[in-house]
Structures are given as C-alpha cells and as structure tokens.
Amino acid sequence: xxxxxxxxxxxxxxxxxxxxxxxxxxxxxxxxxxxxxxxxxxxxxxxxxxxxxxxxxxxxxxxxxxxxxxxxxxxxxxxxxxxxxxxxxxxxxxxxxxxxxxxxxxxxxxxxxxxxxxxxxxxxxxxxxxxxxxxxxxxxxxxxxxxxxxxxxxxxxxxxxxxxxxxxxxxxxxxxxxxxxxxxxxxxxxxxxxxxxxxxxxxxxxxxxxxxxxxxxxxxxxxxxxxxxxxxxxxxxxxxxxxxxxxxxxxxxxxxxxxxxxxxxxxxxxxxxxxxxxxxxxxxxxxxxxxxxxxxxxxxxxxxxxxxxxxxxxxxxxxxxxxxxxxxxxxxxxxxxxxxxxxxxxxxxxxxxxxxxxxxxxxxxxxxxxxxxxxxxxxxxxxxxxxxxxxxxxxxxxxxxxxxxxxxxxxxxxxxxxxxxxxxxxxxxxxxxxx
Amino acid sequence: xxxxxxxxxxxxxxxxxxxxxxxxxxxxxxxxxxxxxxxxxxxxxxxxxxxxxxxxxxxxxxxxxxxxxxxxxxxxxxxxxxxxxxxxxxxxxxxxxxxxxxxxxxxxxxxxxxxxxxxxxxxxxxxxxxxxxxxxxxxxxxxxxxxxxxxxxxxxxxxxxxxxxxxxxxxxxxxxxxxxxxxxxxxxxxxxxxxxxxxxxxxxxxxxxxxxxxxxxxxxxxxxxxxxxxxxxxxxxxxxxxxxxxxxxxxxxxxxxxxxxxxxxxxxxxxxxxxxxxxxxxxxxxxxxxxxxxxxxxxxxxxxxxxxxxxxxxxxxxxxxxxxxxxxxxxxxxxxxxxxxxxxxxxxxxxxxxxxxxxxxxxxxxxxxxxxxxxxxxxxxxxxxxxxxxxxxxxxxxxxxxxxxxxxxxxxxxxxxxxxxxxxxxxxxxxxxxxxxxxxxxxxxxxxxxxxxxxxxxxxxxxxxxxxxxxxxxxxxxxxxxxxxxxxxxxxxxxxxxxxx
Numbered sequence: 001x002x003x004x005x006x007x008x009x010x011x012x013x014x015x016x017x018x019x020x021x022x023x024x025x026x027x028x029x030x031x032x033x034x035x036x037x038x039x040x041x042x043x044x045x046x047x048x049x050x051x052x053x054x055x056x057x058x059x060x061x062x063x064x065x066x067x068x069x070x071x072x073x074x075x076x077x078x079x080x081x082x083x084x085x086x087x088x089x090x091x092x093x094x095x096x097x098x099x100x101x102x103x104x105x106x107x108x109x110x111x112x113x114x115x116x117x118x119x120x121x122x123x124x125x126x127x128x129x130x131x132x133x134x135x136x137x138x139x140x141x142x143x144x145x146x147x148x149x150x151x152x153x154x155x156x157x158x159x160x161x162x163x164x165x166x167x168x169x170x171x172x173x174x175x176x177x178x179x180x181x182x183x184x185x186x187x188x189x190x191x192x193x194x195x196x197x198x199x200x201x202x203x204x205x206x207x208x209x210x211x212x213x214x215x216x217x218x219x220x221x222x223x224x225x226x227x228x229x230x231x232x233x234x235x236x237x238x239x240x241x242x243x244x245x246x247x248x249x250x251x252x253x254x255x256x257x258x259x260x261x262x263x264x265x266x267x268x269x270x271x272x273x274x275x276x277x278x279x280x281x282x283x284x285x286x287x288x289x290x291x292x293x294x295x296x297x298x299x300x301x302x303x304x305x306x307x308x309x310x311x312x313x314x315x316x317x318x319x320x321x322x323x324x325x326x327x328x329x330x331x332x333x334x335x336x337x338x339x340x341x342x343x344x345x346x347x348x349x350x351x352x353x354x355x356x357x358x359x360x361x362x363x364x365x366x367x368x369x370x371x372x373x374x375x376x377x378x379x380x381x382x383x384x385x386x387x388x389x390x391x392x393x394x395x396x397x398x399x400x401x402x403x404x405x406x407x408x409x410x411x412x413x414x415x416x417x418x419x420x421x422x423x424x425x426x427x428x429x430x431x432x433x434x435x
Numbered sequence: 436x437x438x439x440x441x442x443x444x445x446x447x448x449x450x451x452x453x454x455x456x457x458x459x460x461x462x463x464x465x466x467x468x469x470x471x472x473x474x475x476x477x478x479x480x481x482x483x484x485x486x487x488x489x490x491x492x493x494x495x496x497x498x499x500x501x502x503x504x505x506x507x508x509x510x511x512x513x514x515x516x517x518x519x520x521x522x523x524x525x526x527x528x529x530x531x532x533x534x535x536x537x538x539x540x541x542x543x544x545x546x547x548x549x550x551x552x553x554x555x556x557x558x559x560x561x562x563x564x565x566x567x568x569x570x571x572x573x574x575x576x577x578x579x580x581x582x583x584x585x586x587x588x589x590x591x592x593x594x595x596x597x598x599x600x601x602x603x604x605x606x607x608x609x610x611x612x613x614x615x616x617x618x619x620x621x622x623x624x625x626x627x628x629x630x631x632x633x634x635x636x637x638x639x640x641x642x643x644x645x646x647x648x649x650x651x652x653x654x655x656x657x658x659x660x661x662x663x664x665x666x667x668x669x670x671x672x673x674x675x676x677x678x679x680x681x682x683x684x685x686x687x688x689x690x691x692x693x694x695x696x697x698x699x700x701x702x703x704x705x706x707x708x709x710x711x712x713x714x715x716x717x718x719x720x721x722x723x724x725x726x727x728x729x730x731x732x733x734x735x736x737x738x739x740x741x742x743x744x745x746x747x748x749x750x751x752x753x754x755x756x757x758x759x760x761x762x763x764x765x766x767x768x769x770x771x772x773x774x775x776x777x778x779x780x781x782x783x784x785x786x787x788x789x790x791x792x793x794x795x796x797x798x799x800x801x802x803x804x805x806x807x808x809x810x811x812x813x814x815x816x817x818x819x820x821x822x823x824x825x826x827x828x829x830x831x832x833x834x835x836x837x838x839x840x841x842x843x844x845x846x847x848x849x850x851x852x853x854x855x856x857x858x859x860x861x862x863x864x865x866x867x868x869x870x871x872x873x874x875x876x877x878x879x880x881x882x883x884x885x886x887x888x889x890x891x892x893x894x895x896x897x898x899x900x901x902x903x904x905x906x907x908x909x910x911x912x913x914x915x916x917x918x919x920x921x922x923x924x925x926x927x928x929x930x931x932x933x934x935x936x
Binding site for chain 1: 452455457464465466469473475479482483484485489490492494496499500507508509512513514515520525527533534539542543544545546553555558566569583620621622623625627630668672673699701704705713715721724725728730743763764765766767768769770771772781783784785787790791793796797801803807808819820844845848853854859874875876877902903905908911912913914917918919922923925927928
C-alpha cells in the first residue's frame, strides 16, 4: 500500500542498482538479524473493511455522554470553520519550518499564535507550543530553576493530580525540593511567606478545585524574595478572568485544548508558554520572529535557535523538537474566530451556568464545597462513592464530573451546556445519590 | 518535469505579503455567534474577574477564512510535492486516517472518562501495542510520550530508575555517538546523566575501539539509532550490544530511523532493551507543521514495571488502566497523543502483513536508487550501501566555487522541492541528507536527481550571486539577525523597531 512501483518501475530501479530482488538490498546486514518468514500480522484491509473495524471499536466507547467534566480539558464549542482551516493539508502535512521561503504560512500563523497568546495573557513573548498543559508547567519550573539557581519549588496543591505526577517525573526530586502547599478553604493562603532560596511560586488560576483569587499580592510577595512566579491559567476563561500579566506573573502556561482542539481523549492537545522578554534565552521550544528578506519584504523565521537541542545538544534549554504546531494553529484560528465578544461569552456563560447549577443543587440538598469562590467549576459532596456516581450517571448519558475524593465530585460547566441538560443532570444526580 | 517538481510550487508563488489577522481587524466585526444565556442571570462580583474585553482581533468569518487559506497557500507540504527532508520520514499520510480520527466517539471523549465508558479507545491502544512490539521485537509499550524526544527522556528515566533499583547508582554515563540527533544528548542531560560521546569511524559507523575505551563500570547505557544518522546500518551492532551489556549497561534505540528496517530486522533482536518509535515518521501520521507526534516507548519484559503509566492491560472480559509497580511516572497529562496513535494503527491495518513486511525494503530501495542517481552529480559522504536515507556533501564545491549546502537547498526550493536536511549529521562537512521514503515514484526521484545536476551547473556558472536563491518564491532569504537581536516575536514589536532605527 502507498508504494507506487509497478513491475516496470521495479525493473528500472533494479537495473540501476544492478540487483534482482529486494533481499539483495540487505546483504550487508548480519544474517541472524534478518526476519525469517515475515511478521506475524493479518493481511491488509481495504478502506471499506477498515471502516467497519474502526467504527465497531469506536462503538465500544460510550457515545455522546453530556460532558460535565473539566480539570483542564473542556467541552467548548469548536466551530467547523476552525476545524476545516486547521486541517488544510498545507498545514497538516508540512513539518517544522526549517526553510522559511516555502513555509511562510506556518511561520506566520505561529507568529500570530504567539502574539494572540501574549495579548490575552498580557505577556511579551510566547513560544510556538509545548506538548500539553502538564508538561508546560514542568518546563516553566525548569526555566525558574535555571534563572534563579535555587532549589525549592513552592507549588500549590490545587493542580490536577495528573499534572503533579508529570511535574514529579520531569523535575528531579533528588536535586530539587518540590514543596506542595495546601490550599486554605480552596484558596492559596494569602499569608504564605516565601524564602530567599525558593526558585518558583507555581499556582493554578483558577485552582483545580475551581476556586479563584486575585493573586497580585502573592506574586508581589514572591517577587520580593526573588522568585519566578508561574501561572497555569485556564485559557478559555481569559475573556473574563484578570490576566496573569496584570497580576505580575513572569511565566504563564496553559493547557490549550479548549482553544481549538477537540477533547481527543486528552491528546494531541497543546501547551501554551508565555513569558517576559528578559527570560527569552531560557525559553524551551521554538520561537518565531518577524524580519525582512533580501528585498526588504516582511518575512517570518524561527529565531533564537541557539537555545534548541539540534544546535546546543546537551546544553539546550529543553530537549523538545517535535511540538504541537497543528494544535497551536487551531488555537490561533479559534481565538480569531471568537473575537473579544465570543471569548467573553464562553467565559461569562460558563460562570452563569455554574452559578445556576450550584444554586439548584443546593436547593436539592447537596453541599457545594466552594460555592462563593468558584467560577465555572466546583466541588460537590456526593452521598454515595463518586465511582458509583460516575458509573450510574454514565448509564444515564452523563459524564458527571471527575472524582476528587471518595465523596467529592468536581463538576465543570461550559457555554455549551444548556439549562435543559443541567436540569436533567440534577434530576438524575438526585436519583443516583438517593438510590 | 512530470512530478514533484515545478508544479508543486505554483500555489506558493505570487501575491504581496499577507497582513496579520490583527491588521485585518476592524472594531465591531465578528465571526462568532453564541446562543443567548438560558439560565437566570446573576450578578458576578468576583475578585478574579476583570471588566474589560480581551484584545482579540475582530474579523468577519469570510475574512478569517480567506486569511488562513491564503497563509496555507504560502506553505509547502507533503501533499504538494517531494519533501526529502532527511531524518523526518515525510511520507504520504493516508487521508483515510483523518476520517477514523474524526469519528466522534474517538475525538470527542474527555480524557477523564472512566475506562468502563472508553473500552474502544483502550482496545485501540492494546492492539497498537501488539503491532508495535511485534515490529520492534519488544514485549510491552506505553503511549504516554507525546513525541520522540519525550520517548528518549522516558527511556533514560527507565534506565535511571532500573539502575537505582539494582543499587547501581554510580552508573551515570550515557554514551551517544557524535553523529546522534541533538535530542539524544539533550535528553540524557535532562535525565541527569553525563553525556559521553563516541566517535564515528571512517566507514561512518560507531568506532568500536573508541567505544571499548569509553565503556567502564560507570556506563549506564548507549543511545543509538540503527540505521544511524548517516543512513548506514551499524553492521557491528551485535558486538556493540555485547560490549554495553557486559558492562552492565542498557541499550536504547532511537526510533527516528525505524522506517528503514520495518519488516527487515528488529531492534529487539539486535539487543536493544528500550525502543521509542516516532509514529509521525514511520507510521505516516501527519507532521502538522512541526507536531503533534507520538513517541511510544517499548521495552523488554524485565523493564515492564518501569514504564510510564498508566498502561492498558487486557483482562478476561475488558480492558483497564494499570500503573506499573516502579513506574517512572507520567510523561503526559493523560494518555499521550491518543489520536495520533489511532492514526498509526489505521495505517498499519491498511498495510497489513504484506505492506509491513516490505515497508523497510521499499524505503531502502527508493533511497538506494536516489543515492545512485544523485551520486553522479554530488559525492556521497560514505562509500557504503545506504538504508532509507543517505548523506551527500558539497565540500568540494565549497572549495572550488564557494557553494554551500545551504545554497543547494535554497536552489532546490526554486525547483519545487523541499530542501533535504542540511548540515546534519554534524560530523559531515556541508551535508545534504536525503530521505525519499517509499511513497515517491521513480519519475519524482529522477526529477530530483536531474534538478541537482542542473543546480550544480547553474550555481557553478560565472557571475552567479548565490544569495539570490531562491528567486521564485513569495519571499527571498530572510535576515535572521533582526528577530534575534531585537526580539521581534510579537506583532507589536516590529513597528517599534522601525521607529527606533
């Protein structure tokens, strides 16, 4: 499949190479290494047969669960316009824009992506993407360690547990002390005192539990002790949230799935990374810059390349090579499609719908753990174990949320959830919890 | 030229610079419309909220579509022409996989959905693990790593954790060939190892004597790609693996060049303990302008409990997630780049046994043919049979005519081809690394060789100004100093630069 050669073509090639079979290509490989009898696989499928196979396997996933789960990945409306532009074959089937003259399309979209990310976070310099939100936090921590040459990481407990696992994998615990700070009533303690040997203050905005606070004073306190302040922000809420830049953060990272990428079972998505220009030389990954060509025409190129692994090798700022460009393109196009009013609606309606849902659940006798400080996402106490709630709600067509503890469920709202879906959810939720 | 050449560059030609989406913005325009709020509105008085609107562009949907479509026109791609970028395996990406990856039950599933509702997705990963381990000769795999470099780091962290468990913490040296991909030493450093470089011999392979002199009780392992970055099969691979294993080290296989050997031979049989695969290279998933990729890591049985988890296990009547006992931990927020893995499985199913048995053979056949043709116009770096890619050098032309690898690459763009990889591997002077892949026709390969011949003639002619190339594209050679010096990395920066200069 996909090999174009006819027998005539093969004869042409064999003649040029003075061989008579494919096997002769490998006469220099030790005989004992050559596969004898071929690999143990079924024969090839036609597209029709493959359609049946993959549609059958897909049907083993529950279909169309109404999504009330978040935790970093959100069921936001993704317009077909954004999908079809992102999947243009010129974007999909090219690679890293090493040759600027034939890659102005990718380069300019990425330059626009960087600019859009900077504008909505109020930062100065963004890179052209990292793998996902979780790995972006770890990359940001590495920048802070390199900048401050200090060993302590002060990080809020209010992160998705998976993100914390990624941080623990990627930041060497033998060399660095990762200190998780318990939230106080779902907020980072305002009276927390930083030390002069702390490298970074890392906090999620909003916290994983859904509560949010103005972090300006904490950032000021961290800066006073020389820390790098790192904000992990929910990008789909940036139409309504205070910007990380306005609160003084040095580095902003995000799980960018909700802007431009379907839920995708968590991957591929995209990590956003933005910072201030004085940290430019420590930034991981690719950066696109604007310049002029030999005829003084506006041109885009990859820049600050001396940070990257293919040039600096073991001295590089990160080992990242292949990134998540296509998802970054999706982010840029989705942001442009939403505009200031659209991204406002996405954030505002999510908070309003969460407020309605919290109020209705409370009226039905359920306890909301963080009612007043939460925005689009909140914690609720369940009356039976959350694993049972998730199973039973799933059978009724809902992804009820994410299990936070044995009897606490994290529920997320987006602008997509309708009043009818919320009302149905609550009816089922009551039945499940009382049943 | 009948294919791969000039025709492919036509969409790139012409037109003035495309404005940025911000320059197209006008107050009051919009592309989006959302439903009216359908719940009772309450006052939102929250200290984390702001009053002003986000400064995003305001454009009509038609303007938006035209803008990004015009930008797409200014970009070369596998779907437009021949992309012989060495080390990147720019083969045809089957469109059918796009369809499967867009089936809503796969693409719209939230990653935190309990496994009882995602049995289909778990089954995909389980089947793909079987395919990958059979192709590579390994036993188990994890799909956590989202790209090749992440796979490398995963492998090194597995080596580290395994050696710690064996109380061999002193083993801190990772041996990497001087010809290796830059990610190898960068990943080894990130994992906390010392990078020890082993030299390449005259033939272009690992220098065995040098390797022996570097191996000692501190050796933790060796990272190697086979075929290596010169496109040559490491013929002494069994000797190499013996040397490393006898010193108590582990062998890591960088899967960047796996396409050369699929169906031919297997890293597991060569003695490798850990293998990463680049699904976006070998298994034909779209490169996306730089990503996403997927870099699953496969290991021999004795390393299974170190894999990043959770991994999929098959029970009697269902699939579930399992976190290995000594797992190095997560490498990704959820399950890696699942939809990329799905596309790779689609590709493998379409190829089937007959396609996978011969995949490496045809990739090598095309490279061998192209190298034979190109070698008539440019000398090759090594006088050895190449595998799926080969390296030519322009060092003689540089001496005689000041023509650099860079110039040949730029001139090729004018002829409608992507440039080969240039200046890599670092140990070859003025290197041009060609990887044709198995999906190109004989005519396209002939066209490229013919273009190389014409370019050598054209650039060697008297009075040629090399910096004029490329001549026929939307932009010429970029000034790469301005953005680095002035950090023009945001659309607010450039105007500032013009004002100050």
